[in-house]
Amino acid sequence: MAQRHLDPTDPLAGPAPTGDTLAGYLRAQATEFLRALRLHRETGSGANGSEGSVEAARALRRSARRISASLHTFQPLLDTDWCEGMRPELAWVSGTLAMEHAYTSRLERLLNALHRLSGSDRAAGTHADAAAGARGGLAAGARTDAAAGTRADVAEGTRADVAAGSRAAGAARVGAAAPRDAGLRTPPSPAQERSNLTVGAAKAGALLDRQLNLARTRAHSTALQALGSSRFHAIADKVAVLASEVPLTPAAATADLRPLATAAKDRLADAVTALPLVTAGHPYNAAALIHGLSPDTVPHPQDAPWHQVRLLLRLHRYAREAVSGPKGNAVVDLRLLSAGQALNRHRDASEAAAAAAQAARTPRIAPATAYALGVLHADQRHEVEAARFAFQQAWQKEAEAVSTR
Template identity: 25%
Template sequence: MPDAKDGPKPETYRESERKFRIHGLFALPDLAGAGPVSGVEERGTYDLTAVYHDTGDLRLAREGITLRRREGGSDAGWHLKLPVGGLGSGVRDELRLPLEAGEVGDVPQELRELVTAITRTAPLVAVATLQTKRVSRVLLTADGRELAELTDDDVSVVDGDRVVVKFHELELEDLEARPGELDESVERLLAAGAVPGEFASKAVRALGPMASAPSDIPRLPAVGPKDSAAVLVRAFIAEQARKLRENDLGVRRDAEDAVHQVRVAARRLRSGLKVFRPLLDREWADGLRAELKWLAGEFSAARDREVLRERLDESVKHLPHDVEPLAARSLIDRHLGKEADDGRERALAALRSDRYVALHDALVDAVNAPRLTKSAEKACADVLPPLVAKAWKRLDRDVKGLQLDGPDEEWHEARKAAKQVRYACEAVAPALGKPAKRLAKQVERVTEHLGEHMDASVAAHTLQGFAAGSHVGGRTGFALGLLYCEERAAMDLARHEFLDLWPEVADPKHRRWLRPT
């Protein structure tokens, strides 16, 4: 996939609005005096033509996303609207590009790439054309503060020269309103006959029932202990696939922690497929696991360098001033900054690859038609506990082999085993409830220490490599040596704290709900 970073970056606007359906005889009530509203100022009448784009099966609309090219009005251009905080929140981020970024039917790559995880290989095409007569009004306070824009939209859905359907709606969009300041205005609109609409875009109303159909990765109902394990497995894959999809968008928009969350979702999915292996077709599950391992690996450099840089930046603050901490900081930032940038480019390259798109296609198939064994037909309460018990058995074996002065790798393997138990408990918790959640919490206590051990080990190894590099002066090398000693001390402390805590976590009372494999 071509690199969109060479094109213009979309401008982002946060919008919060409420929609109302109104009938042909609706008369706008006087809103002056409604809370802090002092007056209503008309800002003009506009003729708008918007061409909405989506896949043939409306994948964007089914996710609450709208993509349009609109002519007319003050914000003519390409608009990609993304829900914030859930579909019903009324809050969306609107990403804008100018009209010249693409003609109708030719969606700008900068926007097309953002929704790749949803559209995948399906082309984006024009699916609806709306012509709107808009009257814009602004609600003002006595001191001229603009509380909200109230737009009265008379909408026609057209097919060539033919009007297919018409509807009329109001939109009340927050501008500078504080919480509660628009409540009385809303009450007056309702009293006048406006009907609060579900938060649906004009395109969804125009496209009909298909646009409101569930996503191809649906939000599935709750699972109980008497349900089949197949129901739980499908719900688990759907939840993690959705998280992967949602954080994909965050990575592309450079959102905080999105890289980390993509890797977490990939690892949880991979771990779950391993735990549920007796319930799944082996070849199919292992194929998915291999692709998820690839994805997590492509994101590792970006995330690991991000964590390491934050850790070492904090450690440098505590160095004595007479050992040249600034020189050490400069060397660390120079190396890790470049590695972090390279890691992010590697992650973005993975997102733009055909292999990644194929993985999302495979996950959609996995949610809707998982390949299961006959064991998956049995009840969750019967099938799932032994699977968690098997993961616990591996962890217990790994911990018994740990020595305070043992090699780092053995401690890293114990960390992986502990995370698998934790992920397994969290995966079955929707069906098995509190016992699984309690064991997950217990294991989380030790994974924190093992995670600290892992971070300190990586930091120590990295510092050792820096100190061995060419052109490292004696004072800088000494500073790096002090930091190395601190990381080795942190490893030693994490090992002691883990071994002190383990007997409590391993108390059989936490595992009475498990059955032997």
């Protein structure tokens, strides 16, 4: 039987941190928030914000997340009314600032996948060129295919593509089936399938570019309005007070932070236990493809528990940071880092698949466009499976490391 030893890299195993440690961590994060806010105002925040303003917005989100997470984990040591008032406001700031980046990354991810699936050798980052060529094809074909590309046909055809794609591995899933409404009575040749996918990918890229760029522009405007609102100014004032005065309870001076940090770790472990890790331990198990392109527009029901684990993992990581002190003396746990990266990829692929499904529900699109979007949806759901497998591997290493300490 392996002997259990204290892990010197685990902040929960060191000297007992108290409320003063938590206060120092919160003051440091509040200072980072104010510094990022000043940088954002200095670098400009217009429609074409500079790289400095983008980085400042990321820093604002990072510090807001850490403050909010600490208020959640260590709330018994802080003023209750103050915590209840600050947490939703910080979540609003973080969520509002994250939307523009999310839409930009989603579009880039989907265009990269379209170039890869259609066999294009062009760099995926040339969004302007891809969109310009695709919009021409979309305009030329949309009128002639309007009657054939009804919403029912789109849903039926893309579900067939997704189901066929889930049964094939690797590159075979790309051309496993043709749309049902394409009028082909004999199986198409690989060359025909590749041609259909290439033509459809151009139109699909134009459609996604239009929809996601519109959403990104709206998110940018919303973020600018939020940063100039009285609500945000009130939050900034409270954070400025937090940078010098932390509302600790009288008992926090001698309280140990480790039990609360351990509770955050236990909540994460319980949530991971509820996940189907045995299934996720087999790559391409097709569990993430069940129900495929559902007509329901709500987020994929299978993804919710994984998203919850991602949030709990973040709370656990931030609790480790808080226990280690304001200077961040905790050694980065590579296993937790790998697990978090896998869950981030899971979230990104899941949202990209949902965006492809939403685009496929656009009325009166051409069958070739619907076919490309169905293949794209299946590809992103396979990416969801791959991310689950990567998380399972990282988490098993974490469990083995804990059992041998």
